[in-house]
Amino acid sequence: MTAGKVDAAAIAARVEAFVRDVVVLYEQDPRLGAHGPSEELVAELRAKAKAASVLTPHILEGGAHLTQVETAMVLKPSGLSPLGPVAVNTMAPDEGNMYLLGKVATDEQKARFLAPLIAGQARSAFFMTEPAADGGAGSDPSMMKTVCRLDGNHWVIDGRKAFITGAQGARVGIVMAKSDAGACLFLVDLPDPAIRIERVLDTIDSSMPGGHSIVAIENLRVPADQMLGAPGEGFALAQVRLSPARLSHCMRWHGAATRAHEIATAYACKREAFGKLLVDHEGVGFMLAENLIDLQQSALMIDWCASVLDAGSLGTAESSMAKVAVSEALMRVADRCVQVMGGTGVSGDTIVEQVFREIRAFRIYDGPTEVHKWSLAKKIKRDHLKGRAT
Known part of the structure; x- marks a missing residue:
């Protein structure tokens, strides 16, 4: 079976029904904590997703991946609940890591590291960002302090990492380190005593399960055949993951913002103030109208960027534009939903306040808005000077 022969709309419909009918019921589950859902809850949700044939819906039997346009159709409804991507296995960082391994891993590496991720039996972590206090790599990976050196048929890695999503409880790790030849990526089994969560x-x-950790890596020995690609290819391979991963974030949080808008709309259509429904007050009605505009424009940006990626020509500029436009628009949507609902909007009685918090973080994760704008400004200058030269 190939991606071109599947009915992505039907897959998306099954995912949406599962999230709305099953996952939403878990949104007040006591196994949800400040650092994400517990491993027990993750396993329970994924068992139900598997029974409903919606587990890892973006990767088909045999390993074929949906196109990015089709992936958008599926990931948006998976995000209708903050728990949805966890339940159906479309959550970061696993979704991006599966995409990367599917593109660049060897057959042996796929069998060992990718297969458990696709099956929803394991979680993963991507070890790139480093502590600012150490002067390490954040938005600028060229500042990387984590180093690796070849020792016989093993690589030895030392360094510290920060904001590593899902490190606690992960079974698969992808570690970036700097060698004499340049950046390198390594696959590692977790847990490993040489990788310590501080x-x-x-x-x-x-x-996100496992939260975000600061991690110390001390004398980690990795067999040479667990390197992704060749020495010095780490940055290039990371871009294989990062550009689509930014877009996937946009897809999932579009679903979350859509749900928040639905909740705020229902609230405004039943709550009365000053003799009429809230929705009939121009200030509230206009906010909901602006939500529709931002949601539709975000969907168009996602679909455009996905089509460019499918055409094989997506660059960092396109993914940066999508990340900025969508994260900022969805932040406006979430903020308006809180405002429309007043005190209820800032309470835990609905998932609106969580969506607000999650999307606020999204404006920073995978590159802050300002870094992407700076990158785009450099491209504008470069293209202008190139045009003058020719």
Whole structure:
């Protein structure tokens, strides 16, 4: 079976029904904590997703991946609940890691590291970002301090990493380190005593299992055949993952913002103030109208970027534009939903306040808005000077 022969709309419909009918019922589950859902809850949700034939819906039997346009159709409804991507196995960082391994891993690496991720039996972590206090790599990976050196048929890695999503509880790790030849990517089995979680950070978001950790890597020995690609190819291979991963974030959080808008709309259509429904007050009605505009424009940006990626020509500029436009638009949507609902909007009685927190973090994760704008500004200057030269 190939991606071109599947009915992505039918897959998306099954995912939406599962999230709305099953996953939403877990949104007040006591196994949800500040650092994400517990491993027990993740396993329970994924068992139900598997029974409903919606587990890892973007990857088909045999390993074929849906096109990016088709992936958008599926990932948006998976995000209708903050728990949805966890339940159906479309959540970051696993979704991006599966995409990367599907593109660049050897057959042996896929069998060992990718297969358990696709089956929803394991979670993964991508070890790239480093602590700012160490002067390490954040939005600028060229500042990387984590190093690796060849020792016989093993690579030895030392360094510290920060904001590593899902490190706690992960079974598969992808570690970036700097060698004399340049950046390298390694596949590692987790847990490993050489990879020590110093602490799990308390952050504004709470949807991702394992939270976000600061990690120390000390004398980690990795067999040479667990390197992805060749020495020095780490940055190039990371881009294989990062550009589509930014777009996947946009897809999932579009679903979350859509759900928040639905909840705010229902609230405004039943709550009365000053003799009429809230929705009939121009200030509230206009906010909901603006939500529709932002949601539709975001969907168009996602679909355009996905089509460019499918055509094989997606660059960092396109993914940066999508990341900026969609994250900022969805932040406006989430903020308006909170405002429309007043006190209820800032309470935990609905998932609106969580969506607000999650999307606020999304404006930073995978590159802050300002970094992407700076990158685009450099491209504008470069293209202008190139045009003058010719």
